[in-house]
Amino acid sequence: MTVQNSATDIDTFVSEWEAWHQRRDSALAHEHGILAITGLHWLATDPQRFPDAPGSWSTGDDGVTVVLGEGEELVVDGTAVRGRHVFGVIPERGGVNAVWGDAVIEVARRGGQDLIRPRHPEHPPRTAFTGxxxxxxxxxxxxxxxxxxxxxxxxxxxxxxxxxxxxxxxxxxxxxxxxxxxxxxxxxxxxxxxxxxxxxxxxxxxxxxxxxxxxxxxxxxxxxxxxxxxxxxxxxxxxxxxxxxxxxxxxxxxxxxxxxxxxxxxxxxxxx
Structure with a gap:
């Protein structure tokens, strides 16, 4: 890499970095970004309910399953689902986002284990983020x-x-x-x-x-x-x-x- 030392070149280097840094902070502040995560819930074969997500969640040979109660609904790939929904087997480091009102429920697999991570826009770490x-x-x-x-x-x-x-x-x-x-x-x-x-x-x-x-x-x-x-x-x-x-x-x-x-x-x- 040839390093230039002119004032113009240095100004360009700095301005490009500043634009990159702003893009980074903007992504962090996204309404469903990592600062909106309210919980990390590992799934088991026995169904579990969590305070920041609808339904009872479990995992098994068929992958991740949720059973939604009366009046509960998720939107998966643009389609509203009620009752029992099978997400299937999630690939390692893969994930699916299910919409719940203004929140998103991330369904993912990490280290060979299934999990959900709800993301709520009003979560204080997101609303208080200053960069x-x-x-x-x-x-x-x-x-x-x-x-x-x-x-x-x-x-x-x-x-x-x-x-x-x-x-x-x-x-x-x-x-x-x-x-x-x-x-x-x-x-x-x-x-x-x-x-x-x-x-x-x-x-x-x-x-x-x-x-x-x-x-x-x-x-x-x-x-x-x-x-x-x-x-x-x-x-x-x-x-x-x-x-x-x-x-x-x-x-x-x-x-x-x-x-x-x-x-x-x-x-x-x-x-x-």
């Missing part, structure tokens, strides 16, 4: 590295913020990059768009100025020679930084960086 603190953008934290794919993707098991839960991801390769006078490395997972990568990491700021458990960084697809740009100014919090009702993965042990990455999002105001 996520972050380090001021600085070009020295945007570094060029090299991505080396593994011969075969490596199934990688990591812990979670929920005690006893485990996540398994396929790691397609590893990124190495210079920073702080040394060469560092991060195991990469597949990103949210084709060819992109995602790294989970912690560093010497974790638990001091940044969230203790983890942060994430999106990496655009590598170039033909494996070149990648890691812009730590865009290191983000995971949902667990904002709510106790999350199941976020922890970084692999090798992704705990020995230096302070003083860039990206900090500990949310609500957690300080």
């Amino acid at each position: 996520t603190p972050a380090y001021a953008p600085d070009r020295r934290w945007a570094v060029t590295g090299t991505y080396t794919p593994f011969p075969e993707p490596r199934p990688t098991t990591v812990g979670a913020v929920v005690e006893g839960l485990r996540h398994v991801y396929d790691a397609p390769g590893r990124v190495r990059f210079p920073l702080g006078g040394r060469t560092l490395g991060l195991t990469a997972f597949n990103g949210s768009t084709p060819g992109s990568l995602m790294v989970l990491f912690s560093d010497a700021t974790s638990g001091v100025t940044t969230y203790p458990a983890n942060r994430a960084l999106h990496v655009d697809p590598p170039g033909p020679d494996g070149t990648v740009v890691l812009d730590f100014n865009r290191a983000t919090n995971l949902p667990c930084a904002y709510t106790d009702f999350a199941t976020c993965p922890l970084p692999p042990a090798e992704n705990r960086l020995p230096i302070a990455i003083e860039a990206g999002e900090k500990i949310p105001h609500e957690r300080i």
Whole structure:
């Protein structure tokens, strides 16, 4: 990456970061975003009712089932359902959103277990949200590295913020990059768009100025020679930084960086 130092280039870098940061906060403040989650309810074979969702919920060989009482209704894929409704088997890290009035009931599967997470727009963490603190953008934290794919993707098991839960991801390769006078490395997972990568990491700021458990960084697809740009100014919090009702993965042990990455999002105001 060629680093430009003109005033115009720096202004562009800062303005693009500010627009990105605003988009992040806008997504967090969405009426059914993570700040609207009111509970994390693990499902069992015996039906259970929860205070923030309609019906009795259970899971079994046929997947997730809800039995709605008289006067209760959900809207699933645009269709109103009453009585007994079978959501079926939810894929790992998949989910379905069922609408209940102005709320949404997320039906999901994490770590091999089914759950529901109601999302209510009036939940205080959402209505009181004023934005996520972050380090001021600085070009020295945007570094060029090299991505080396593994011969075969490596199934990688990591812990979670929920005690006893485990996540398994396929790691397609590893990124190495210079920073702080040394060469560092991060195991990469597949990103949210084709060819992109995602790294989970912690560093010497974790638990001091940044969230203790983890942060994430999106990496655009590598170039033909494996070149990648890691812009730590865009290191983000995971949902667990904002709510106790999350199941976020922890970084692999090798992704705990020995230096302070003083860039990206900090500990949310609500957690300080």
